[in-house]
Amino acid sequence: MTLFTGLSAFPLTPTDDEGQPKPELLQHFLEQIVTAGADSIGLLGSTGGYAYLTPEARKRTLRAAVECAAGRTPLIVGVGALTTDLAEDLARDAREAGADGLLLAPMSYQPLTDEEVFRHFEAVAAAGGLPLCIYNNPGTTKFTFSPDLIARLAELPNVIAVKMPLAADGDYAGEMRRLRAMTPEDFAIGYSGDWGAKHALLAGGACWYSVVAGLLPEPALALTRAAQAGNAAEAERIDHAFAPLWALFREFGSFRVMFAIAESLGFGPITPPRPILALEPAYRERVELALRPLLDKNLWSQRV
Helix, strand or coil, X not given: CCCCCEEEECCCCCECCCCCECHHHHHHHHHHHHHHCCCEXXXXXXXXXXXXXXXXXXXXXXXXXXXXXXXXXXXXXXXXXXXXXXXXHHHHHHHHHCCCEEEECCCCCCCCCHHHXXXXXXXXXXXXXXXXXXXXXXXXXXXXXXXHHHHHHCCCCCEEEEEECCCXXXXXXXXXXXXXXXXXXXXXXXXXXXXXXXXXXXXXXXXXXXXXXHCCHHHHHHHHHHHHCCCHHHXXXXXXXXXXXXXXXXXXXXXXXXXXXXXXXXXXXXXXXXXCCCCCHHHXXXXXXXXXXXXXXXXXXXXX
């Protein structure tokens, strides 16, 4: 399975002041990702603000994405929801609209048990009928998948990958080795957390689920390809150019910074959904400075 491998770019979902999607602008973001050659699009992930959108807005976003990218770049759609019934409905809709895969996070208000999460995934995977990636994102969901739960979920039909957070101890090779010993041979173990992508990919991670690639797909792809080729020096060089942006991601959260990046790139003011606030103007100046090396193709377009 190659769906959950390489670079998966996660775009913002631009909306107007009433929270309604702006499909033309979304399609512009997607066109950049497709043209750059990313391996997949991660629609309606955390960067896409799925948790803040109504089901209707999510379905409109999905249809705009399918119209732009279907048959060109594989489309992975986030279907996380507070209730299993709604997540099942979103999964079925993704399949019917023409998505290629699903990404599922265990959203909740009440803390969930392992058994509750297992049954939730079992139901949604069956309803969607598409290849599904486990979205292990404790920073937002406050639920951490244990290795045992990941192994149990990997036995379900259609569950073929996991999107892991950055390894707390930095030992990506060890973490992947342990998970691979517990999961099917073709189960794909990838990582999010952009500032650790270089390390995860060089250690053998199957996929970088990338926030920054939603707006800067070309330098993100250059970093991915260098790491995939085992070219540690080139991966380090490109990652160093990203370092000021990674610092902003860690300080303010990548979600907020991405809206500032979009404005700096000339896409107009795209405000995050309340209660999330846009960065103050002084911080946006730091974003513009961090972008400069990444917009210079001479710094990242060398061969790997």
